[in-house]
Amino acid sequence: MESKTVKFYQTGTFTVGNRLLSEEERHVQASAERTNSLNSGHRACQGCGEALGARYAIDAAMKATNGQLVAVNATGCLEVFSTPYPETAWQIPWLHSVFGNAPAVADGVAAALRVKGKKNIRVVAQGGDGGTVDIGFGCLSGMFERNADVLYICYDNEAYMNTGVQRSGATPPSARTATTQAVGVHPGNEFGVGKFLPRIAMAHRIPFVATASVANLHDLEEKVRKAIPIQGARYIHVFVPCPLGWGSLPQHTLKVARMAMESGLFPIFEAEYGKLTHSYKIRRQVKVEEYLRLQKRFAHILKEPATIGLLQKMADANIAEFNLMEEK
Amino acid sequence: MKTPPRPFAITLDPGSSMHNLTGSWRTMRPVYSHFLPPCNQACPAGEDIQQWLYWAEEGKYREAWEEISKNNPFPAIVGRVCYHPCEMGCNRNKLDLSVNIHAIERFLGDLAIEKKWSFKAGADSGKHVAIIGGGPSGLTAAYHLRRLGHQVSVYDAGPKAGGMMRFGIPKYRLPREILDAEIERIEKMGVRFEFNRTIDDVDALRKGGADAVFIAIGAHLNRKTEIPAKDACRILGATEFLREMEGAEPPKIGRRVAVYGGGNTAMDAARTAQRLGADEVMVIYRRDREHMKAHDFEAQEALDEGVHIHWLRTIKAITEDSITVEEMKLEGGTLVPTGREETLSADTLIMAIGQNVSSEFLKKLPGVEVRSDGTIGVDAQMQTGAPGVFAGGDMVPAERTVTNAIGHGKKAARYIDAYLQGTPYTHPEKPPLAKFDALNVWYYTDASRSRQEMLDRVRRKTGFEEIVQGLDEETAKFEARRCLSCGNCFECDNCFGVCPDNAVIKLGTGKGYKFNLDYCKGCGLCVEECPCGCIDFVPEVK
Numbered sequence: 001m002e003s004k005t006v007k008f009y010q011t012g013t014f015t016v017g018n019r020l021l022s023e024e025e026r027h028v029q030a031s032a033e034r035t036n037s038l039n040s041g042h043r044a045c046q047g048c049g050e051a052l053g054a055r056y057a058i059d060a061a062m063k064a065t066n067g068q069l070v071a072v073n074a075t076g077c078l079e080v081f082s083t084p085y086p087e088t089a090w091q092i093p094w095l096h097s098v099f100g101n102a103p104a105v106a107d108g109v110a111a112a113l114r115v116k117g118k119k120n121i122r123v124v125a126q127g128g129d130g131g132t133v134d135i136g137f138g139c140l141s142g143m144f145e146r147n148a149d150v151l152y153i154c155y156d157n158e159a160y161m162n163t164g165v166q167r168s169g170a171t172p173p174s175a176r177t178a179t180t181q182a183v184g185v186h187p188g189n190e191f192g193v194g195k196f197l198p199r200i201a202m203a204h205r206i207p208f209v210a211t212a213s214v215a216n217l218h219d220l221e222e223k224v225r226k227a228i229p230i231q232g233a234r235y236i237h238v239f240v241p242c243p244l245g246w247g248s249l250p251q252h253t254l255k256v257a258r259m260a261m262e263s264g265l266f267p268i269f270e271a272e273y274g275k276l277t278h279s280y281k282i283r284r285q286v287k288v289e290e291y292l293r294l295q296k297r298f299a300h301i302l303k304e305p306a307t308i309g310l311l312q313k314m315a316d317a318n319i320a321e322f323n324l325m326e327e328k
Numbered sequence: 329m330k331t332p333p334r335p336f337a338i339t340l341d342p343g344s345s346m347h348n349l350t351g352s353w354r355t356m357r358p359v360y361s362h363f364l365p366p367c368n369q370a371c372p373a374g375e376d377i378q379q380w381l382y383w384a385e386e387g388k389y390r391e392a393w394e395e396i397s398k399n400n401p402f403p404a405i406v407g408r409v410c411y412h413p414c415e416m417g418c419n420r421n422k423l424d425l426s427v428n429i430h431a432i433e434r435f436l437g438d439l440a441i442e443k444k445w446s447f448k449a450g451a452d453s454g455k456h457v458a459i460i461g462g463g464p465s466g467l468t469a470a471y472h473l474r475r476l477g478h479q480v481s482v483y484d485a486g487p488k489a490g491g492m493m494r495f496g497i498p499k500y501r502l503p504r505e506i507l508d509a510e511i512e513r514i515e516k517m518g519v520r521f522e523f524n525r526t527i528d529d530v531d532a533l534r535k536g537g538a539d540a541v542f543i544a545i546g547a548h549l550n551r552k553t554e555i556p557a558k559d560a561c562r563i564l565g566a567t568e569f570l571r572e573m574e575g576a577e578p579p580k581i582g583r584r585v586a587v588y589g590g591g592n593t594a595m596d597a598a599r600t601a602q603r604l605g606a607d608e609v610m611v612i613y614r615r616d617r618e619h620m621k622a623h624d625f626e627a628q629e630a631l632d633e634g635v636h637i638h639w640l641r642t643i644k645a646i647t648e649d650s651i652t653v654e655e656m657k658l659e660g661g662t663l664v665p666t667g668r669e670e671t672l673s674a675d676t677l678i679m680a681i682g683q684n685v686s687s688e689f690l691k692k693l694p695g696v697e698v699r700s701d702g703t704i705g706v707d708a709q710m711q712t713g714a715p716g717v718f719a720g721g722d723m724v725p726a727e728r729t730v731t732n733a734i735g736h737g738k739k740a741a742r743y744i745d746a747y748l749q750g751t752p753y754t755h756p757e758k759p760p761l762a763k764f765d766a767l768n769v770w771y772y773t774d775a776s777r778s779r780q781e782m783l784d785r786v787r788r789k790t791g792f793e794e795i796v797q798g799l800d801e802e803t804a805k806f807e808a809r810r811c812l813s814c815g816n817c818f819e820c821d822n823c824f825g826v827c828p829d830n831a832v833i834k835l836g837t838g839k840g841y842k843f844n845l846d847y848c849k850g851c852g853l854c855v856e857e858c859p860c861g862c863i864d865f866v867p868e869v870k
Contacts, residue, residue: 009385009773009809010385010772010773010809010810010811010812010813010818010820010859011771011772011773011820011859012773014770014771014772014773015771015820015821015822015825015859016820016821016822016824016825016826017819017820017821017822017824017825018819018820018821019386019818019819019820019837019838020385020386026821027821027825029821029824029825030821030824030825032824032834032836036830038830039344039345039346039830040345040346040350040829040830040831040844040846040847041344041345041346041347041348041349041350041829041847042345042348042350042829043345043348043350044828044829046353046849046850046851046852047828047849047851047852047853048828048851049828051828051829052826052827052828052853055828055830082345085340086340086341086342086343087342087343087344087345087347087348088342088343088344088345089344089345217825243851249852250849250851250852250853251851251852251853251855251856251865252856253828253851253853254826254853254856254857255856258770283770284770
């Protein structure tokens with residue numbers, strides 16, 4: 001990401017704020033005036049990564065659009081925990097559709113705004129991995145190929161959490177879910193299945209595709225800020241751990257996300273018109289095993305070095321493919 | 329009033345999630361806390377190092393200096409001569425290297441001298457304290473007692489104040505203008521000095537109007553050892569030798585100087601002799617480098633300047649121009665003579681095998697415990713067996729360093745004040761130690777330790793110019809910012825940012841944060857993601 005890195009103050013750019021930086025140099029999240037798009041009182045579990053990721057992303061979008069934003073939300077955890085009728089935790093213009101059609105609805109909203117001549121209002125669509133990579137995939141691909149003027153943000157917690165942790169197309173190999181139990185010859189989710197949507201989005205050659213992590217606020221905010229003014233279809237895929245579904249401790253949500261990022265298992269990069277342009281360089285590399293150890297969904301493979309080895313290979317392949325290591 | 333019609337199938341107005349007080353889910357509660365940083369714990373003068381670094385990070389040097397002054401009135405001196413145990417404790421050692429605390433302290437002390445910052449005395453209490461000895465301990469006590477409003481008279485046997493800081497530590501480690509400036513600042517608080525005045529009757533002082541007495545006469549007597557000598561070469565005591573350096577004429581030494589001993593005083597004496605122009609300077613020490621009392625860097629600096637160190641040697645005999653030494657060996661920690669002897673050519677011998685306290689005069693004071701080694705017994709309040717008579721510094725059993733003496737002076741002042749007020753002083757309870765494991769070090773940027781420039785080796789051998797140079801402002805600030813702020817908030821906004829429930833309220837710069845317990849679900853993310861580990865996580869009680 002081309003963004004300003006604060007050279008040195010104890011924590012550089014890695015913490016949310018810093019008392020010694022000017023207001024402009026701090027993150028959106030460091031400001032007491034941030035939108036708090038997703039407000040207190042929502043019913044997400046303790047330590048919810050998705051609630052955090054959504055506030056990070058939408059607050060950044062609100063800042064970038066100066067509050068001129070409409071968000072369309074697919075069905076999923078994010079919608080259910082935030083908006084049980086008749087109350088809502090959203091403090092922005094917000095529209096709920098059904099599970100699979102958020103990209104299409106967002107395209108419609110964008111078209112309506114265009115017709116009304118409201119060029120300054122930007123449209124964001126958001127959903128979980130289930131609503132995005134599986135159920136809403138047709139609509140999303142359509143949105144991409146039409147190059148609709150929508151920023152789609154997927155919060156990926158790697159399964160259908162709202163309905164009781166069922167496997168999705170984004171569930172990683174060997175993870176235990178309600179539908180991929182840790183039994184049989186290949187316990188957990190199978191190897192060789194599933195899909196990595198950012199790559200598919202890149203194949204649509206849309207103007208902007210990026211991955212981000214709730215553990216890297218600086219990068220996430222920069223990507224939203226960069227994506228907002230671009231005309232056409234944009235896609236950001238945000239990695240958000242789910243303590244309930246992953247069997248990790250609520251206080252470890254960011255640690256888990258950080259381990260995924262620092263092991264290379266979840267690559268952080270951005271692409272323009274189908275071409276990789278930037279990637280996050282791993283700061284403190286960790287072994288995949290350290291990431292797995294924090295989560296009960298991988299408990300059954302901790303004594304299986306061969307399986308751990310396969311996951312480590314995936315991480316190593318990501319490091320090579322997305323160029324995740326600083327050149328020495 | 330009529331409400332506007334609702335859309336089809338909508339029966340309720342939109343409400344806010346704020347009605348849902350999710351704080352009721354909580355079983356654990358985050359609490360902003362202060363933990364004791366290991367640097368503070370290790371400081372013999374009891375400085376709140378983390379706090380003054382916090383100010384220095386912001387460039388608020390005046391605040392930083394005033395924070396140091398709460399405990400220690402000598403930052404420019406201590407920044408040069410302290411052996412900085414704080415840096416041994418520093419948690420940053422586990423990342424790269426400790427923060428260069430002493431260099432920043434020196435920078436602040438020098439800045440204070442440059443800017444002529446001064447101390448203020450407290451409102452007059454009407455009480456009077458006599459202090460015997462104007463070394464670091466006595467001066468520190470004088471400073472703290474003046475701050476508390478007591479009248480202070482300092483009596484010193486020497487011609488000037490400073491004690492071992494002036495008559496023991498060579499100029500190349502502590503330039504005298506720095507020493508003078510920091511002492512003058514204390515003098516200006518209204519401390520009365522009487523020099524060349526040896527006190528041998530404490531009772532008379534008390535009868536003369538002193539409501540309390542603090543004795544800090546140090547340890548100036550050279551320890552002696554029996555060495556067979558016929559037509560012996562010139563023999564000097566290390567303390568006299570170093571003291572004479574402050575006189576009009578430098579002490580007379582020969583061309584080949586031997587120093588007997590392996591402590592810091594021995595190194596100071598050897599390096600001073602080197603600078604006085606001796607052809608050859610050697611240190612003779614009965615143990616090896618690993619077991620010497622001097623700090624390794626002092627031995628290294630001496631070696632760099634061309635001093636020879638003969639390890640594992642004891643002196644058997646001396647003549648006019650030679651010293652016979654016997655080789656020793658260490659067996660399981662005990663020294664064993666080997667019987668092998670060698671003769672070294674030398675015409676001057678400086679004895680640096682330790683110092684004693686001239687505490688003879690205290691024997692007549694009832695209740696005072698004078699130990700066999702001359703040191704004085706004091707209780708936890710620095711008070712001797714005689715009520716109202718306190719003692720500290722090198723003359724009480726403890727490690728003999730300037731910083732330790734400063735700590736004694738501060739502590740004694742506190743209890744003298746309590747004694748004068750007739751109210752007991754209770755020290756606030758120390759918070760638990762800030763442990764490395766509580767830090768989230770991922771957030772800290774890599775930054776290597778700033779080094780201080782050293783004077784060129786050739787110039788070191790020939791003059792008394794200060795060896796170690798100071799840091800400039802930019803470097804000092806950078807170095808201060810390497811502080812991890814262990815266990816104490818430095819306002820990075822992480823807790824405010826990482827809360828998925830917006831349950832952290834930002835109170836504004838310098839004011840920190842508070843939790844909104846109506847919505848805090850007790851997930852603990854703020855606790856885990858706090859870089860400095862200042863948030864405690866405690867169970868909710870019904």
